Amino acid sequence: MTGRWRVVAGLALCALLVACGGGGGSSPPAFREPPPTLSQDTLPAGARLDLRSSNYFPMGAGDFWTYDVSQNGAVMPNGLQRNVTAGPDATGLVTLTESSAGLSGSAQYRKNDQGVWLVDPFGSLAPDGVRSLVGDLLEIAEPFYPAGAVLESIRQGTWDADLDGDGHPEGFRLEFRRQLVGFETITVPRGTAQTVHWRTVTVLSLYPSSPAAADVSTTGTEDSWWAPGVGLVRSERRIDGDGAQPPVTLTITGGSVAAQPLFPPPVDGTVTALPLVHNDLVFDAGRQRYYASVPGSVAGVGNSIASIDPATGAVSYSAAIGSEPSALGLAADGSVLYVGLNGSGEVVRLALPQMQETGRVRLPNVMFYGQLFAENISVSPVDASVFAVSMWRANVSPRHGGVALVRDMVLQPVMTQDHTGSNLIAFDADGLVVYGFNSETTEFGLRRNLVQADGLVQGLLVTAADGNFSTRVLESSARGVMLDRTLYRGADLTQLGQVNAGGGCRLLARGDRYACLQSTFPVSGEQRLVVADATSFVTLSTPMFAASTPQAYAMLLEPGPDGQVALRLGNPSWNSPASALWLFNAPALQ
Numbered sequence: 001m002t003g004r005w006r007v008v009a010g011l012a013l014c015a016l017l018v019a020c021g022g023g024g025g026s027s028p029p030a031f032r033e034p035p036p037t038l039s040q041d042t043l044p045a046g047a048r049l050d051l052r053s054s055n056y057f058p059m060g061a062g063d064f065w066t067y068d069v070s071q072n073g074a075v076m077p078n079g080l081q082r083n084v085t086a087g088p089d090a091t092g093l094v095t096l097t098e099s100s101a102g103l104s105g106s107a108q109y110r111k112n113d114q115g116v117w118l119v120d121p122f123g124s125l126a127p128d129g130v131r132s133l134v135g136d137l138l139e140i141a142e143p144f145y146p147a148g149a150v151l152e153s154i155r156q157g158t159w160d161a162d163l164d165g166d167g168h169p170e171g172f173r174l175e176f177r178r179q180l181v182g183f184e185t186i187t188v189p190r191g192t193a194q195t196v197h198w199r200t201v202t203v204l205s206l207y208p209s210s211p212a213a214a215d216v217s218t219t220g221t222e223d224s225w226w227a228p229g230v231g232l233v234r235s236e237r238r239i240d241g242d243g244a245q246p247p248v249t250l251t252i253t254g255g256s257v258a259a260q261p262l263f264p265p266p267v268d269g270t271v272t273a274l275p276l277v278h279n280d281l282v283f284d285a286g287r288q289r290y291y292a293s294v295p296g297s298v299a300g301v302g303n304s305i306a307s308i309d310p311a312t313g314a315v316s317y318s319a320a321i322g323s324e325p326s327a328l329g330l331a332a333d334g335s336v337l338y339v340g341l342n343g344s345g346e347v348v349r350l351a352l353p354q355m356q357e358t359g360r361v362r363l364p365n366v367m368f369y370g371q372l373f374a375e376n377i378s379v380s381p382v383d384a385s386v387f388a389v390s391m392w393r394a395n396v397s398p399r400h401g402g403v404a405l406v407r408d409m410v411l412q413p414v415m416t417q418d419h420t421g422s423n424l425i426a427f428d429a430d431g432l433v434v435y436g437f438n439s440e441t442t443e444f445g446l447r448r449n450l451v452q453a454d455g456l457v458q459g460l461l462v463t464a465a466d467g468n469f470s471t472r473v474l475e476s477s478a479r480g481v482m483l484d485r486t487l488y489r490g491a492d493l494t495q496l497g498q499v500n501a502g503g504g505c506r507l508l509a510r511g512d513r514y515a516c517l518q519s520t521f522p523v524s525g526e527q528r529l530v531v532a533d534a535t536s537f538v539t540l541s542t543p544m545f546a547a548s549t550p551q552a553y554a555m556l557l558e559p560g561p562d563g564q565v566a567l568r569l570g571n572p573s574w575n576s577p578a579s580a581l582w583l584f585n586a587p588a589l590q
Contacts, residue, residue, distance in 0.1 A: 030211060031166060031167075031168045031210060031211065032171070032207065032208070032209050032210070032211055033171070033209075034157060034158040034159065034169060034170065034171030034172075034207065034209075035156045035171045035173060035207065036156070036157070037133065037157035037158070038154055038155065038156045039133060039135075039154075039155055040152075040153070040154045041138075041151075041153045041154075042150075042151070042153075042154075043145075043151060044145045044149030044150060044151055045149070046145065046146035046149055047146065048141075048143040048144060048145055048146070049143055049144045049146070050142070050144075051142075051143070051144060051196075051228075052113075052142050052143065054228035054229070055228055055229050056196055056226040056227070056228055056231070057111065057116050057140065057226065057231060058229065058231050058257045058258065059084055059087075059088060059094045059096070059109060059111055059116075060084060060088070060257065060258055061084060062084065062256070062259060063083075063255070063256065063257050063258070064081060064082065064083040064084065064255050064256055065081065065082045065083075065231060065252060065254075065262070066079055066080070066081050066082075066252070066253045066254045066255050067079055067080045067081070067082070067235075067252050067253060068251045068253055069100060069248060069249070069250055070248070070249045070251070071246050071247070071248050071249075072246055078100050078101035079100065079253065080098060080100040080250060081098070081099050081100070082096060082097070082232070082255075083096070083097050083099070085097045085106065088111070091110060091112075092110045092111045092112050093108060093110045093119065094108065094109055094110070094111070095107070096109060107119075107121075107123075109139070110136065113142075114138060115138055115139070115140050115141040115142040116139050116140040117137065117138055117139060118136065118137045118138075119136050120136065121134060121136075121137060126159075127159065127160035127161045129160035130157075130158075130159060130160055130172065133155055133157055134155045134174060137153055139178065139200070140178065140198065141178075144180050145180060146180070147180050147182045147183075148179065148180070148181075148182075149179065149180070150177050150178070150179045151177070151178045151179075152175070152176070153174075153177075154173070154174065154175055154176075155173070155174040155176075156171070156172060156173035156174065157171065158170070158171055158172075159171060159172045159206065162209070163208070164208045164209060164210050164213055166209055166210045168209035168210075169209060170206055170207055170208055170209055171206070171207035171209075172204065172206050172207065173203075173204075173205045173207075174203070174204055175201075175202070175205075176200075176201075176202055176203075177201045178198065178199075178200050179198065179199045179200075180197070180198060181197040181198065181199050182196075182197055183195065183196055183197070184197050184225065186225050186227070186233055186234055188230075188233050188252060188263060189252070189253060189254065189262075189263035190263045190265070190266075191263075193227035193228075193230065194227070194228070195225040195226055195227045195233060195234075196225070197223065197224070197225050198222075198223070198224050198225075198226065199221070199222070199223050199224075200221070200222045200224070201219065201220070201221050202219070202220040202221075203217065203219045203220075204217070204218050205217040216242045217241045217242060218239060218240075218241045218242050218243050219239070219240045219241045220237070220238070220239050220240075221238050222235055222236065222237045223235070223236040224236075229257065230252075230255075230257060230262055231255075231257065232252070233252040234249070234250065234251055234252065235249065235250040236248075236249050236250075237249075237250070259548075260548055261547060261548045264526075264547030265526070265544065265547060266547075267544050267545055267546065267547065268541075268544045268545070268586050268587075268588060269543060269545065269584055269585050269586030269587065269588075269589075270584075270585045270586075271545055271546070271582050271583070271584050272312075272313040272582065272583040272585075273580060273581075273582050274308070274313055274315060274580060274581045274582070274583070275579075275580050276292060276294075276306060276308070276578075276580060276581040277294065277295065277298050277577050277578065277579055277580075278292035278294055278295075278306060278568075278577060278581065279292075279293040279294075279295055279324075279325065279326040279327070279342075280292065280293045280326060280327050280328040281293075281328070281556075281558045281566060281568055281578070281581070282328045282329070282330040282337070282558070283559065283560050283566070284330060284334050284352070285334075285509070285561075286333075286334040287352070287353060288309075288310060288311075288561055289307050289308065289309065289310070289353075290306075290307070290308040290310060290558065290560065290566055290581075291308075291328060291330065291337055292305065292306040292308065292581065293306075293325035293326055293327075293328055293339060294306050294317065295324055295325070295326075295577050296323060296324050296343070301317040302320075303320040303321065303322065303323060303324065303325060303343075304317045304318045304319065304320055304321060304325070305317070305318040305321060305325065305339065305350070306318075308566075308581070308583075310560045310561050310564055310566075311561075313583055318350075318355035319355070321341075321348055321350065321357065322339070322343065322346065322348050322360075323341055323342070323343020323344050324342035324343035325339045325340070325341055325342075326339075326340045326341070326342045326373070326374060326575075327339070327340035327374040327375060327376055327377045327389070328340075328377060329377030329379045329387050329389075330379060331379045331384035332379065332381040332382075332384070333384055334352055335351070335352060335384050336349050336350060336351055336358070336379075336384055337349075337350045337352055337355070338350075338377050338379060338387050340373065340374025340375075340377060340389065341373075341374075342373050344362070345362055345363050345365070345371035345373050346360045346361060346362045346363065347360065347361050347374055347377065347387075347389060347406065348360040349409060359409040360409065361406055361409045361410065361411055362411075363389065363391055363404065363411070364391070364401075364411070364415075366393070366401065366418075369393040369394070369396060370393070370394065371394075372391040372392065372393055372401040372402075373391060373392050373393075373394070373401075374389050374390075374392075375389075375390045375391060375392040375399075375400075375423060375574070376389070376390040376423065376424055376425050377389050377390075377425075378427045378434060379427065380427050380431040380451075381427055381429055381430075381431055382430065382431035383431060385407065385408045385409075386405070386408075387405075387406050388403055388404070388405055388406075388425050388427065388449075388456065389403065389404050389406060389425075390402075390403045390421075390422050390423055390424070390425045390436070391404060392423075392575075393418070397440070398419050398420065398441055399440065400418055400419055400420065400421050400422075400423055400438070400440065401418045402415045402416045402417055402418045402421055403415060403416040403421060403422050403425060403434065403436060403449060403456055404455065404456070405434075405451065405452075405455045405456050412454050412455035412456075413454055413455055414452060414454045414455025414456060414457065415455055415456060416436070416449055416456050416457070416458050417458070420438055420443055420445070421436060421438060421458070422434070422435075422436020422437060422438065422447055422449060423437065423438060423439045423574075424436065424437040424439055424471070424472070424473070424474035424483075425449075425474065426474045426475055426481070427476060428476050428481075428490055429476065429477070431451065432450070432451050433448050433449065433450060433451065433459075433490070434449040434451060434456060435447065435448060435449070435474060435476055435481050435490070436449050437464060437467060437474050437483055438467075439467070439468075439469060439470075439472070439574075443463070444463055444464045444467035444468065444471075445461050445462070445463060445464070446461070446462050446463070446464045446467065446481075446483060446488065446493055447459070447460070447461050448460040448490075448493065460492065460493055462493045464483055464486070466484065466485070466486055466498070467484070470503075471483065471503075472484075472555070472556060472574070473503075473504045473505065473506065473556070475505075475506060475507065476490065477507050479507070479534055481493070482505055482506075482507065482514070484503045484504060484505065485498055485499040485502060485503050485504075485505045485516055486498045486499075497537040498537060499514060499516055499530060499532045499537050499539070500532075500537065500538075500539055501516070501518060501530050501539060501542075502516030502517055502518045502519070502529070502530035502532075503516055503517055504516055504517045504556055505530075505532070506557055506558070506559050506565075507534065507559065508559050508562075508565075508589060509559055509560070509561060509562045510562060510590070511534070512533070512534050512535070513531055513533060513534055513540065514531070514532045514534055515529050515530070515531055515557060515559065515565050515589060516529065516530040516531075516532065516557075517529060517530075517554055517555075517556075517557060518530050518542060519553075526544050526546065526547055526548070527544065527545055527546035527547075527548075527554060528542045528543060528544045529542065529543050529545065529557070529565070529584075529588075529589075530542055531543065531589065540588070543586040543587075543588040543589070545567065545582065545584045545586070553569060554567040554568065554582070555568055555569065555570055555571070555578065560583070562590055563585055563586065563587070563589045563590040564583060564584065564585045564589060565584050565589060566581055566582070566583055566584075567582040567583075567584055568580075568581060569582060
């Protein structure tokens with residue numbers, strides 16, 4: 001409906017000028033008076049149908065729609081796009097623009113509790129007097145009038161301008177009819193939609209003041225189909241009479257409404273979305289459970305450990321375990337869970353599965369910086385009573401406070417240096433090395449910290465090939481040390497290979513594939529994983545888990561049972577809690 005008025009008015013005016021020779025010449029001895037002024041709206045009778053909640057006519061900021069354009073049965077090389085290019089303002093006023101092949105036209109609409117109004121239909125194509133007489137027109141009444149009933153508006157009078165050059169103004173008559181034809185099923189991308197079918201007829205007649213000039217009349221007809229929550233899905237337009245044009249059909253191909261894509265492709269699996277605010281997440285393969293640390297700000301269940309069933313998404317909570325639980329470390333045998341407490345600077349040990357506290361240790365309180373806190377925890381794979389903890393200090397940059405070793409809940413005296421060290425840590429398979437990565441200064445060092453009887457000593461240091469401030473994954477396995485998307489040999493930190501796309505890569509349960517986030521930064525459009533072979537690093541698949549950008553995007557993933565990963569959604573800041581947890585099951589992950 002956007003371009004119809006401009007086209008009809010423009011063609012009628014051009015036809016009149018051609019018929020009158022484009023203006024000029026001497027004035028004839030007699031002239032015709034314009035028709036008497038008339039402004040009439042005829043409302044149909046019958047019970048009205050209130051379907052406003054279905055939102056057949058979305059007009060929000062940023063909404064857009066794309067269409068194929070066909071004429072005489074052939075699809076034109078350039079499609080058409082309709083955009084809400086301005087508004088809505090406080091009165092509901094929006095500007096809709098249609099553009100195709102470098103050409104565009106706009107019209108203004110206002111949506112209120114009476115329906116959709118066409119604002120100033122002629123705009124600059126008509127003199128001010130005509131625009132004032134025509135006013136705003138109710139294009140689609142809501143609630144709907146009965147099917148078959150016609151809502152008619154007639155405006156006529158002087159055109160308030162001399163178009164034929166005889167010194168006298170022309171006359172005009174505008175007839176505008178709207179009819180709800182019925183409700184019909186229409187094919188749309190990836191399915192069908194139940195639509196409301198409207199027929200709108202616009203007739204503009206211009207009456208030259210010169211008796212020698214013929215009247216000009218142009219008729220625009222549009223059959224349009226509108227789907228709930230989508231808007232216009234099909235339009236058949238034609239111009240008859242003076243300036244007639246071949247019919248044109250618009251067929252929707254895509255778009256976005258309320259920042260959500262229309263007709264999105266299905267995800268490559270299933271997603272169970274849990275609104276779980278949490279600070280860290282680990283997976284217990286033996287018990288087939290995820291454990292998440294829940295901050296104190298979560299009403300009713302704060303300062304606890306959430307236990308999540310990967311099959312059903314059911315969540316249960318432990319009793320409160322201490323102030324502001326954050327970093328988690330799970331023993332390889334599933335016997336204990338270590339939890340860093342940001343409120344007290346302690347690490348608490350919980351016996352599984354009861355979540356019973358069996359000990360706690362306070363991290364150092366250092367000169368100038370005060371209490372240190374746990375940033376990352378990694379448990380020795382050969383001794384569940386031994387863990388390493390990277391520490392952070394508050395209100396200072398760099399925040400790194402060194403890495404400590406804890407044996408049987410006793411803090412060992414030898415620690416690595418602060419300032420520039422290992423924010424991310426991971427034990428090797430033998431429990432003899434704690435790998436570390438510096439993610440907060442441009443050194444971006446990858447380290448081998450050697451396990452001693454009384455603590456940790458830094459050994460080999462290399463500069464990571466593609467380390468950066470957003471690197472958040474360091475994982476050790478029999479294959480080597482995976483840092484974000486690059487694999488290193490554990491013995492000498494030589495680069496072995498790299499996944500070509502994505503980041504935050506983790507080894508899946510089957511052990512021969514990595515799953516990575518396609519993007520660890522907010523992007524628009526589809527959200528995907530990258531699944532790569534763990535030996536060749538060749539991308540095997542890119543399963544989609546969201547057809548559009550969620551309000552909070554995936555920042556980390558945690559491998560779960562075979563065929564599933566848990567996606568942590570939220571802010572990428574190292575100390576910001578995740579705002580949600582999505583359990584994504586896909587054949588590509590099996």
